[in-house]
Amino acid sequence: MSHIVTTEWKGNLQFESDNPSGKTILIDTSPEHGGNNEGLRPKAMMLAALAGCSGLDVVSVLEKMKSTISDFKMITVGELTEEHPMYYHTVSVEYHFYGNNLEPAKIEKAVNLSVEKYCGVMEMFRKFATVKTSIHYHDN
Numbered sequence: 678m679s680h681i682v683t684t685e686w687k688g689n690l691q692f693e694s695d696n697p698s699g700k701t702i703l704i705d706t707s708p709e710h711g712g713n714n715e716g717l718r719p720k721a722m723m724l725a726a727l728a729g730c731s732g733l734d735v736v737s738v739l740e741k742m743k744s745t746i747s748d749f750k751m752i753t754v755g756e757l758t759e760e761h762p763m764y765y766h767t768v769s770v771e772y773h774f775y776g777n778n779l780e781p782a783k784i785e786k787a788v789n790l791s792v793e794k795y796c797g798v799m800e801m802f803r804k805f806a807t808v809k810t811s812i813h814y815h816d817n
Contacts, residue, residue: 775815
């Protein structure tokens, strides 16, 4: 199986990439680096892909376990190397769950299944970075 993504230069330092689903995103950089700040930055998109991949897993597993949450967010922080090419050497993913009567055992199982088994983006990150995860519960 393979994915094909086409990325087209839109002028200045802006690019548009498609997705196998046909949806597009803009990629750009900040004005101080010559861009227009009108799109997502490439490295930040990697963090978003990591959170999105794991989040899809977690929500899917929680639904199968019939565990309800009222809200869920992830905060993903990447620490860059100081030398070029700069890349994330350490990444932390904070899983924040909101609701009444949260079920920590089910939530932890869902997160662990994503982190250890299902999330391919997480596995890719582990090839070049130390990945740390934490779970946080918030009562409504």
